[in-house]
Amino acid sequence: MASSKRPNILFVMADDHAAKAISAYGAGINNTPHLDRLAKEGMLFNHCYVTNSICTPSRAAILTGQHNHVNDVMTLDSAINSRLPNVAKSMRTGGYATAMYGKWHMGEGRAHEPSGFDDWAVIPGQGEYWDPAFITKAGMANHPGYATDIITDLSLDFIKKNRQENPDKPFFVMCQHKAPHRSWECDDKHKELYKDPIRLPDTFTDDYKNRARAAKVAKMRVSDDLTYYDLGLVQPDGGSKHGLGEKMTNTWFFTDRKIKAPEDITKFKLIDKEDGTVFTFQSHTELTEFKFQRYMQRYLRTIQSIDDNMGRMLQYLEDEGLADNTVVIYTSDQGFFLGEHGWFDKRFMYEESFQMPFLIKYPNLIKPGSVCNDIVCNVDFAPTFLDLAGLRVPSYMQGVTFKSLLQGTTPEGWQQVAYHRYWMHNDMVHGCYAHYGIRNKRYKLIYWYNDGLGIEGTGPADDHKEWELFDCQEDPLELFNCHSEPKYADVVKEMTELLEDKMADIGDVPVHFGHWAASEGVGPQIGAGSGEVKY
Structure with missing residues (x-):
């Protein structure tokens, strides 16, 4: 029997967690039993998408229910305005105790601190895995230990304190x-x-043929762009004669260098930073595959702590009799490449980066073991939280509640489309071109409009503005751009019109040459209802 009491909502979000790295999604690369419980006891979404596949903009979209051109958080360098309305403010006004702990990453300083929360403690910038510092209402606070455990502790401590002081809140x-x-x-x-x-x-050795140039020039390759620091290896002293690559001095990550081996690979060695194990190689292919295995080991091991701590949270809710009336959600701020197309990282509208994992458990509403194949987006999270809480969804939110999907009902005319836009922000580190596009249940249309401005080795003379169309049913690995194939002419027209309608609906416009405002007569000009793109 459903409870009339308003539910608690526990929203747990990771950073860069690919759906394939949750065992409930069936890829078979790791084991996450506690995350899997959310799918077994609730619902798993196969088509949850991010509107901008990068940390800061995704977090802003989740908090505000708005696309990034509206909340003005479009790049990693953006900072959110704390005066903006957001879902936490609505929840607090509606009688909820609200808290935020962990990664914020939407600017620092009083003008950009979390707002709408009764309590909060956030790591500055990317923060540290070990002994992290936190920014709090009272100032800086240091916490010894491992970040995932500490963030969970802070969250549970708030819930316990609220239970003691306001048991009915x-x-x-x-x-x-x-x-x-x-x-x-x-x-x-x-x-x-x-x-x-x-x-x-299967696509690890992708040659990027039959695709837009953006795929080929991106600097996210496992073979070339991982660093000594990334893989926990000793970085040798010296320059190119010792096999060192370019120094990444312009990135917020680290200043360590990429691992570039000499032509004679048999003279090259790598050393484990912790135990001194020496690795040698007989071929460059062997080195590349070593990097992949090392990357995956390190990545999956960090996820194991997330799974452990999800288990702690679920156990606490059960022990306190809160499990039935608590909505528990697990997601990531976007997807992540796990060697697909030879890449790590995100940013692109290609599926591995575009898809967000989304698992939700709420026994009073959701049938156990449910799977949703309808399309939802991160701008839809905030309206759904409010709807589940029985609160009004404010008109400023562009997302749509998907509460009915949680009940197993797809409303007539449901928005089976996902819009994505990645703004260029002088990304010399990753070399990712700006783009936007649309996906429905079968097809994906992408427009790469970036002129290369600010990306090393490119420039105005090296413009590549291209379209891609993928048939996600016939080509799920997204290896063949069929935009120019005659048999897809009607699909191109349909998807272009769909893109035009979506951009008009959310108030977004084409951008030319990386500027921040649309210019009449330049960029892709889509005639109303025509499906014809003019330049």
Whole structure:
């Protein structure tokens, strides 16, 4: 029997957690029993998408229910305005105890601190895995230990305190982990996990043919762009004669260098930073596959702590009799490449980066073992939280509640489309072109409009504005751009019109040459209802 009492909402979000790295999604690369419980006892979403596949904009979209051109948080350098309305403010006004712990990453300083929360403690910037500092209402606070454990502790402590002081007051808690973000530093107890080789993805050796140029020029390759620091290896002194690559001095990650081997690979060695193990190689292919295995080990080990702590949270809710009337959600701020197309990282509208994992458990509403194949987006989270809480969804939110999907009903005319836009922000580190596009249940249309401005090795003379169309049913690996194929002409027209309608609906416009405002007569000009793109 459904309870008339308003539910608690526990929102747990990781950073860069690919759906394939949750065993409930069936990829078979790791084991996450506690996350899997959310799917077994609730619902798993197969088509949850991010509107901008990068940390800061995604977090802003989740908090405000708005697309990034509206909340003005479009890049990693953006900072949210604390005066903006957001879901936490609505929840608090509606009678909820609200809290935020963990990764914030939407600016620092009083003008950009979390607002709408009764309590909060957030890591500055990307934060540290070990002994992290936190920004709090009272100032800086240091916490010894491992970040994932500490963020969970803070979240549970707030819930316990609220239960003691306001036993009838529902809570809305956003528990936002740093893991599994780069540089993938695991808890000591997980260092021996995942030592068996992981199968290479089918597209690991992708040659990027039959695609837009953006795929080829991106600097996110496992083979070339991982660093000594990323993989926990000793970086040797010296320059190119010692096999060192370019120094990444312009990135917020680290200043360590990429691992570039000499032509004679037999003279090259790598050394484990912790135990001194020496690795040698007989071919460059062997080195690349070593990097992949090392990357995956480190990445998956950090996820194990997330799974452990999800188990702690679920156990607490059961012990306190809160499980039936608490909505528990697990997601990530976007997807992540786990060697697909030879990449790590995110940013692109290609599926592995575009898809967010989304698991939700709420026994009073959701049938156990449910699977949803309808399309939802991160801008839809905030309206759904409010709807579940029985609160008004404010008109400023562009997202749509999907409460009916949780009940197993797809409303007539449901928005089976997902819009994505990645703004160029002089990304010399990753070399990712700006783009926007639309996906429905079968097709994906992407427009790459970036002129290369600010990306090393490119420039105005090297413009590549291109369209891609993928048939996600016939080509789920997204290897063949069929935009120019005659048999897809009607699909191109249909998807272009769909893109035009969505952009008009949310108030977004084409951008030319990386500027921040649309210019009449430049960029893709889509005639109303025509489906014809003019330049």
